[in-house]
Amino acid sequence: PVSCLPEQFLCCDRIAPHAFAHPTVPSVHPYVLVNYMGKPRDVMTLAHELGHGVHQVLAGAQGALMASTPLTLAETASVFGEMLTFRALLDQTKDKRERKAMLAQKVEDMINTVVRQIAFYEFERKVHTARKDGELTADDLGEMWLSVQTESLGPAIRISEGYETYWAYIPHFIHSPFYVYAYAFGDCLVNSLYAVYQKAEKGFQEKYFELLKAGGTKHHSELLAPFGLDATDPSFWAQGLSMIEGLIDELEALDKAA
Numbered sequence: 001p002v003s004c005l006p007e008q009f010l011c012c013d014r015i016a017p018h019a020f021a022h023p024t025v026p027s028v029h030p031y032v033l034v035n036y037m038g039k040p041r042d043v044m045t046l047a048h049e050l051g052h053g054v055h056q057v058l059a060g061a062q063g064a065l066m067a068s069t070p071l072t073l074a075e076t077a078s079v080f081g082e083m084l085t086f087r088a089l090l091d092q093t094k095d096k097r098e099r100k101a102m103l104a105q106k107v108e109d110m111i112n113t114v115v116r117q118i119a120f121y122e123f124e125r126k127v128h129t130a131r132k133d134g135e136l137t138a139d140d141l142g143e144m145w146l147s148v149q150t151e152s153l154g155p156a157i158r159i160s161e162g163y164e165t166y167w168a169y170i171p172h173f174i175h176s177p178f179y180v181y182a183y184a185f186g187d188c189l190v191n192s193l194y195a196v197y198q199k200a201e202k203g204f205q206e207k208y209f210e211l212l213k214a215g216g217t218k219h220h221s222e223l224l225a226p227f228g229l230d231a232t233d234p235s236f237w238a239q240g241l242s243m244i245e246g247l248i249d250e251l252e253a254l255d256k257a258a
């Protein structure tokens with residue numbers, strides 16, 4: 001379906017320029033494009049796009065009208081694939097410096113996906129709320145952008161002059177308003193799901209495949225119920241965020257040991 005196209009491309013703007021998984025139509029296999037340069041990042045991009053591909057193949061049986069997922073689950077299989085691959089790579093890495101670099105990269109990615117995208121979302125809310133009362137100037141937009149960025153980045157980051165126009169580099173604000181929440185939602189959802197997986201819950205794989213096969217036919221509440229997860233429960237999000245916390249702890253412990 002045509003509607004998948006901008007989302008798939010946008011999704012992959014975060015991951016890497018010019019990487020995507022395109023579902024085409026359910027009667028043929030999806031197409032994955034990546035630019036593989038041999039860096040660890042490229043391995044993660046490949047895992048991400050193949051995650052989309054697996055999701056697209058499994059959901060294909062729902063047919064062209066119902067195969068594509070709602071935004072809430074659009075990044076589930078891709079981010080889960082990244083997490084599995086990251087853990088497998090980290091387990092194989094014994095060198096302390098390499099482990100540190102990998103963990104630091106992952107933590108940065110997660111902060112970008114969760115904290116930064118939430119700040120983007122807050123910016124959009126501010127803009128759209130203010131727009132109800134009249135047209136906004138570029139200065140107004142810059143002011144809202146700076147207020148949100150200052151809050152989300154915190155005192156450790158110095159914001160230079162000229163940054164007030166940087167809202168303009170996010171294509172989502174124009175092409176898919178409020179899409180940014182899907183990254184934060186998807187990442188936290190996957191973290192909670194991964195926590196269930198880590199506890200080696202019986203039948204996880206079967207349930208996970210069922211979730212992916214559902215495509216766009218079910219609401220996330222229905223799909224998460226078999227895992228004992230409920231996105232309306234604050235502990236669901238706390239569990240996801242504790243995954244990020246755990247990785248930061250791991251990184252800090254390595255730093256102290258060094």
Ligand SMILES: [Zn+2]
Nearest residue numbers: 011012075078
């Ligand atoms: Zn993606």
